Amino acid sequence: MEDLGLKEVVSTISSQALGEALVVVMVAIAIIILTRKLLPALAGRLSGKPRLYLLASVPLIRLLVIVATIIIVVPILIEPSFENMVAMFGALGLVLGFAFKDYVNSLLAGIVILYEMPYRPGDWIQVDDHYGEVRSIGARAAEIVTPDDSVVVVPHNKLWNALLANGNGGTDNLMCVAKFHLEPNHDVRQVLNLLRDVAFTSPYTRTWQPVVVVVQNEPWGMLYRLKAYPLEPQEQFRYISDLTARGADVLAEAGVGFVSAPVTGG
Structure with a gap:
């Protein structure tokens, strides 16, 4: 049997499949938005390690929702045959590999950060010449607010090649x-x-x-x-x-x- 190309795979997508995939994507977006609002609100009522771990789980949950959405949507759009999967994921892998190499690198570093927790929301950290309080941690980067009230976005892949100093390490004790x-x-x-x-x-x-x-x-x-x-x-x-x-x-x-x-x- 002759392998299907990517053009043939895309041509098999129906309008009904597109509608179902859109519903799944909208549900995923709703879950991510609720997670970003509800978990920090719940963490605000806690203290100590439970609060820090709850805040740190927000980007991890978002990443899991994105991965689950991809796993659900792809079979809806494309007939899950071996030839179609090879064509689709082969093309997707090439695109991601060339266009989003640094982004994927930051995502992987973000997973490491969620496990090792070198910084958390509320920590005061120094990365290169930037010093400030960690305001939020996303799947790809963290935002710190400097003493001059500037927001600096620090990609997680900075972990691989930069020294990071943490002033309070998840506590409220800062010398x-x-x-x-x-x-x-x-x-x-x-x-x-x-x-x-x-x-x-x-x-x-x-x-x-x-x-x-x-x-x-x-x-x-x-x-x-x-x-x-x-x-x-x-x-x-x-x-x-x-x-x-x-x-x-x-x-x-x-x-x-x-x-x-x-x-x-x-």
């Missing part, structure tokens, strides 16, 4: 660091205690989390890093500003000066 570049001639232990007190007196500090002050000697003076946790990750920039302002006040009262311009490089 902030306020830096102080000070002149070298001062009482180091006094400054350590002053900066520690600055963190504990800030209204934004999680006082039940560790507060650490580290100092290191630099050619231009002393570099202090005040490390502490804000009440909410979204308050991190206001928190760092508050620590910096309070620290500057107490250091001025103690007579400790800042250096004007630290030396960078050789």
Whole structure:
């Protein structure tokens, strides 16, 4: 028997089959829309790991619905004979392979992300030069909102070739660091205690989390890093500003000066 070509396969599609396939596609779209609305609403009533896993399941469910739709629609449109399937999927494979190579790569990376969960909605991540909060995770990409309120779309295939830093890793604990570049001639232990007190007196500090002050000697003076946790990750920039302002006040009262311009490089 002579193999049917793709042209002959398409010519066998009837208007009734097209109508049935359209109904299946519309049902799939409705399921995806309901999933995107209902599951995040339900996750908003939960906390901890159940909330994170429920949010992460949204793109996985969408992907499963798409795959199931294809499996259902193809036999409706095309008589499921061996020759027709070979012709159809052979042509489809070529098109997808050349036109959607990067897209499929991102989809596969998205599946890996759903399993390993290197970032989740609500996480603050750094990818290349972009830092922000993960707003949503799709099947192909994640959206992060930067501190300047810009939305950056990060394809999941970035996972293969880029370093990713996660500030809070699925929790609401996000360490902030306020830096102080000070002149070298001062009482180091006094400054350590002053900066520690600055963190504990800030209204934004999680006082039940560790507060650490580290100092290191630099050619231009002393570099202090005040490390502490804000009440909410979204308050991190206001928190760092508050620590910096309070620290500057107490250091001025103690007579400790800042250096004007630290030396960078050789």
